[in-house]
Amino acid sequence: xxxxxxxxxxxxxxxxxxxxxxxxxxxxxxxxxxxxxxxxxxxxxxxxxxxxxxxxxxxxxxxxxxxxxxxxxxxxxxxxxxxxxxxxxxxxxxxxxxxxxxxxxxxxxxxxxxxxxxxxxxxxxxxxxxxxxxxxxxxxxxxxxxxxxxxxxxxxxxxxxxxxxxxxxxxxxxxxxxxxxxxxxxxxxxxxxxxxxxxxxxxxxxxxxxxxxxxxxxxxxxxxxxxxxxxxxxxxxxxxxxxxxxxxxxxxxxxxxxxxxxxxxxxxxxxxxxxxxxxxxxxxxxxxxxxxxxxxxxxxxxxxxxxxxxxxxxxxxxxxxxxxxxxxxxxxxxxxxxxxxxxxxxxxxxxxxxxxxxxxxxxxxxxxxxxxxxxxxxxxxxxxxxxxxxxxxxxxxxxxxxxxxxxxxxxxxxxxxxxxxxxxxxxxxxxxxxxxxxxxxxxxxxxxxxxxxxxxxxxxxxxxxxxxxxxxxx
Amino acid sequence: xxxxxxxxxxxxxxxxxxxxxxxxxxxxxxxxxxxxxxxxxxxxxxxxxxxxxxxxxxxxxxxxxxxxxxxxxxxxxxxxxxxxxxxxxxxxxxxxxxxxxxxxxxxxxxxxxxxxxxxxxxxxxxxxxxxxxxxxxxxxxxxxxxxxxxxxxxxxxxxxxxxxxxxxxxxxxxxxxxxxxxxxxxxxxxxxxxxxxxxxxxxxxxxxxxxxxxxxxxxxxxxxxxxxxxxxxxxxxxxxxxxxxxxxxxxxxx
Numbered sequence: 001x002x003x004x005x006x007x008x009x010x011x012x013x014x015x016x017x018x019x020x021x022x023x024x025x026x027x028x029x030x031x032x033x034x035x036x037x038x039x040x041x042x043x044x045x046x047x048x049x050x051x052x053x054x055x056x057x058x059x060x061x062x063x064x065x066x067x068x069x070x071x072x073x074x075x076x077x078x079x080x081x082x083x084x085x086x087x088x089x090x091x092x093x094x095x096x097x098x099x100x101x102x103x104x105x106x107x108x109x110x111x112x113x114x115x116x117x118x119x120x121x122x123x124x125x126x127x128x129x130x131x132x133x134x135x136x137x138x139x140x141x142x143x144x145x146x147x148x149x150x151x152x153x154x155x156x157x158x159x160x161x162x163x164x165x166x167x168x169x170x171x172x173x174x175x176x177x178x179x180x181x182x183x184x185x186x187x188x189x190x191x192x193x194x195x196x197x198x199x200x201x202x203x204x205x206x207x208x209x210x211x212x213x214x215x216x217x218x219x220x221x222x223x224x225x226x227x228x229x230x231x232x233x234x235x236x237x238x239x240x241x242x243x244x245x246x247x248x249x250x251x252x253x254x255x256x257x258x259x260x261x262x263x264x265x266x267x268x269x270x271x272x273x274x275x276x277x278x279x280x281x282x283x284x285x286x287x288x289x290x291x292x293x294x295x296x297x298x299x300x301x302x303x304x305x306x307x308x309x310x311x312x313x314x315x316x317x318x319x320x321x322x323x324x325x326x327x328x329x330x331x332x333x334x335x336x337x338x339x340x341x342x343x344x345x346x347x348x349x350x351x352x353x354x355x356x357x358x359x360x361x362x363x364x365x366x367x368x369x370x371x372x373x374x375x376x377x378x379x380x381x382x383x384x385x386x387x388x389x390x391x392x393x394x395x396x397x398x399x400x401x402x403x404x405x406x407x408x409x410x411x412x413x414x415x416x417x418x419x420x421x422x423x424x425x426x427x428x429x430x431x432x433x434x435x436x437x438x439x440x441x442x443x444x445x446x447x448x449x450x451x452x453x454x455x456x457x458x459x460x461x462x463x464x465x466x467x468x469x470x471x472x473x474x
Numbered sequence: 475x476x477x478x479x480x481x482x483x484x485x486x487x488x489x490x491x492x493x494x495x496x497x498x499x500x501x502x503x504x505x506x507x508x509x510x511x512x513x514x515x516x517x518x519x520x521x522x523x524x525x526x527x528x529x530x531x532x533x534x535x536x537x538x539x540x541x542x543x544x545x546x547x548x549x550x551x552x553x554x555x556x557x558x559x560x561x562x563x564x565x566x567x568x569x570x571x572x573x574x575x576x577x578x579x580x581x582x583x584x585x586x587x588x589x590x591x592x593x594x595x596x597x598x599x600x601x602x603x604x605x606x607x608x609x610x611x612x613x614x615x616x617x618x619x620x621x622x623x624x625x626x627x628x629x630x631x632x633x634x635x636x637x638x639x640x641x642x643x644x645x646x647x648x649x650x651x652x653x654x655x656x657x658x659x660x661x662x663x664x665x666x667x668x669x670x671x672x673x674x675x676x677x678x679x680x681x682x683x684x685x686x687x688x689x690x691x692x693x694x695x696x697x698x699x700x701x702x703x704x705x706x707x708x709x710x711x712x713x714x715x716x717x718x719x720x721x722x723x724x725x726x727x728x
Binding site for chain 1 (some may be wrong): 483486489490491492493494495496497498499500502503513516519520522524525527528529530531533536537540617618621622639649650652653654655657658659660661662663664665666667668669671680693694696697701718719721722724725726728
């Protein structure tokens with residue numbers, strides 16, 4: 001996927017002026033927040049679980065090399081094939097070569113953000129293989145030629161009316177006068193169409209919520225059961241994972257799973273939690289003949305041992321974006337790459353470069369709501385600040401900002417001069433505002449005054465008054 | 475001045491110093507009423523957040539050292555702002571290497587730094603104020619005060635003791651107003667969307683006054699309310715707690 005994060009401001013502006021998008025964002029957002037709060041409130045040990053989950057992942061990341069090796073040996077012993085890939089291109093190649101060897105014509109896909117990261121769908125299509133998204137949200141945006149705007153609710157930006165129109169346009173073999181007023185009608189229609197696709201598919205690709213070192217397994221959670229059909233019916237199941245999906249034991253996964261759905265959708269558990277260990281064994285009633293796991297790095301190992309290591313604890317629940325007032329205002333596409341919201345603002349610069357994605361960690365008020373709800377206690381605002389530091393160090397911060405900031409910092413370190421300057425400015429602005437008490441516009445302050453008035457100073461500064469012995473406003 | 479009287483260094487904050495000195499005087503009054511000896515060190519300018527949040531760690535550390543130098547002699551450092559108090563308390567120590575002399579000094583200042591209202595309530599055990607306010611107010615929880623310092627019940631508890639004041643909560647009182655320091659001028663359109671939503675929540679609360687504990691947020695919300703022609707008055711919580719509401723509200727004329 002070609003990044004458009006440099007265009008963040010324009011993207012955001014477009015999103016803010018998109019009435020349809022704003023409607024979609026407003027209808028859905030509140031539900032996630034309330035459901036998560038209820039789920040967390042109902043579980044007395046929720047906060048303790050967050051600590052435990054953080055510690056599990058920290059431990060895993062500290063010893064990631066050992067766990068990856070252990071997992072590989074167990075996965076291989078169970079009959080799985082492991083493909084280590086450093087870059088998206090290598091991952092695409094690994095998947096394509098499996099598909100080509102099996103003469104695949106059609107590939108079903110469970111929901112996977114990493115397959116977005118490696119842009120597998122266009123690569124499959126170019127190779128004459130039909131990729132079919134089976135998660136309802138993913139199916140909808142595939143019809144629309146879009147990318148996910150949320151990591152667990154990919155079509156959150158689309159309204160029901162739009163979906164109905166898309167279905168009528170695409171499913172032309174169905175009667176034109178069918179009733180699609182209810183959401184359930186839309187779901188049933190998609191389900192019927194996808195049934196046939198599962199049966200026809202030669203290969204099924206899913207993501208992985210976790211890889212388990214102890215058993216060599218992979219785990220996915222879904223609410224639609226589409227992942228199970230994707231991975232059990234075709235000849236081969238390919239799991240697309242990254243190195244940070246690792247956890248040591250089944251017990252550890254169980255701990256983290258207790259947080260995942262509660263943080264994401266407010267469910268106690270997702271409807272389906274599916275564990276895969278190797279391909280179909282002799283005597284198994286179903287399952288794929290081949291089980292492959294493609295494990296991508298794509299820059300993640302470079303974050304180990306740095307101030308950004310903590311972000312690799314992420315379990316992709318989406319709570320940070322559900323609670324982010326910036327995300328709520330502009331939706332996910334404005335972020336310009338695969339991962340939106342606060343997690344994207346930290347992860348994206350790490351994966352595609354801070355020169356490419358530097359806008360993202362800047363577009364935060366540091367309100368801290370993301371960190372407040374992150375089940376893995378990832379200090380997202382702190383890491384956004386670290387990216388700003390990287391930008392500043394490598395002089396990527398815009399020249400005007402650097403100059404203004406430099407002048408201000410210089411002045412702030414000279415209290416005498418500072419008080420003189422601010423004292424003069426306060427009186428001048430106060431005089432400009434006159435009896436109105438506020439300014440409607442001010443040179444160089446357009447960013448502020450375009451949308452709001454600027455409250456005027458009350459006249460002389462506090463310091464000036466205090467020094468002249470005043471102890472109340474005169 | 476008695477020996478037991480706590481010696482408080484008031485960290486005025488750059489915005490209050492510049493825009494709204496009346497909040498500084500209200501803070502002094504509240505602290506003195508609670509039995510503190512208050513001084514205002516000369517050598518303070520700003521806590522350094524603009525540099526810190528723009529990635530300029532070096533300048534931030536220089537400014538922090540200047541603040542530490544000016545305030546380390548006091549029993550307490552008190553700021554009428556959750557954001558600036560949070561900066562001194564939660565972020566200054568991280569600017570310096572673990573074990574260094576500067577780190578030790580930053581830790582010491584961090585430990586004695588408090589936001590004004592939480593200091594009155596938690597440290598000085600103030601449970602009521604001597605003030606009257608004829609009207610209804612809604613209270614916005616500023617992000618740093620709420621999430622970094624856990625301030626939420628304290629201002630409400632003290633406001634409840636203001637004669638005549640009626641507190642009416644707004645929806646999502648702890649959701650960001652869109653100020654975010656330099657954010658509001660770097661991303662004005664997003665900031666505008668956020669403050670517009672906040673304004674809708676404030677107006678829906680139906681009170682005649684909006685209060686909060688951070689002047690940056692207050693200026694943002696007041697500026698938006700005034701631009702939209704709203705009659706809702708906006709004040710710093712300290713002004714109401716101190717009974718200093720004679721002056722025009724924020725962004726209001728004479």
